[in-house]
Amino acid sequence: MVLLVTLWPVESNGRRLLKKWGLPEPTEQQVVEAVRYLKRRRLLYPWLYAVLLFVPRWGDDVDQFMVVVLAGTLLAELLALRPRLGTRREATLTPRGLFDIASKWVLLTYAVFVAAAVVRLVVDPRWTTFAWFAGSALAVGLIVWAAVTRPADGDHAVDTALRTRSVHVATGLGAAVIGGLVHPLAGIAGLVAWAMMANTKPKSAKIVR
Numbered sequence: 001m002v003l004l005v006t007l008w009p010v011e012s013n014g015r016r017l018l019k020k021w022g023l024p025e026p027t028e029q030q031v032v033e034a035v036r037y038l039k040r041r042r043l044l045y046p047w048l049y050a051v052l053l054f055v056p057r058w059g060d061d062v063d064q065f066m067v068v069v070l071a072g073t074l075l076a077e078l079l080a081l082r083p084r085l086g087t088r089r090e091a092t093l094t095p096r097g098l099f100d101i102a103s104k105w106v107l108l109t110y111a112v113f114v115a116a117a118v119v120r121l122v123v124d125p126r127w128t129t130f131a132w133f134a135g136s137a138l139a140v141g142l143i144v145w146a147a148v149t150r151p152a153d154g155d156h157a158v159d160t161a162l163r164t165r166s167v168h169v170a171t172g173l174g175a176a177v178i179g180g181l182v183h184p185l186a187g188i189a190g191l192v193a194w195a196m197m198a199n200t201k202p203k204s205a206k207i208v209r
Helices: 002-007 009-021 029-040 045-053 065-079 104-123 126-149 154-183 182-199
Strands: none
Touching: 002 009, 002 104, 009 029, 029 065, 029 154, 045 182, 065 126, 065 154, 104 126, 104 182, 126 154, 154 182
């Protein structure tokens, strides 16, 4: 309960989030949408933590915090695939692609970590390492797919910014998980990459009001 209260998003959190992702002066309605986005994720974290307390620890390669955040992000994006009641879908003139919302450098960085994990599995194959790698890669892939394909939700500028955030945070977390699987030093590099990727806005993004 304490964790839920601590993580519960309020207006200031939503406003800070939008300013960070390209909307310098968000409106009240835009802030409401950002808070809803945060609630979808943070409401899940305490319950996932509680579930993990009853699950035997499987290997020492991955921190539980990363598992919870990645799982919470995945569940939130999958839930967002269902349009909210009362919303009206809007079609865009051109199909939305991954590179329309995500930085190529972020995606390339994640690909480098994936390649490093593949090399590690070839050199030193272990079932636990393979399972964590496959699970994290699948989760990241599903999050990215859902962020690109889920129905438009509310204001276009907010919708685009939050899709970008979902992809960058998920791939950054995936890099951190994989780094920890490859080597302790790679784990540190993964954490640094996570921090950088989760704070990278694509230069080509055009956030409009």
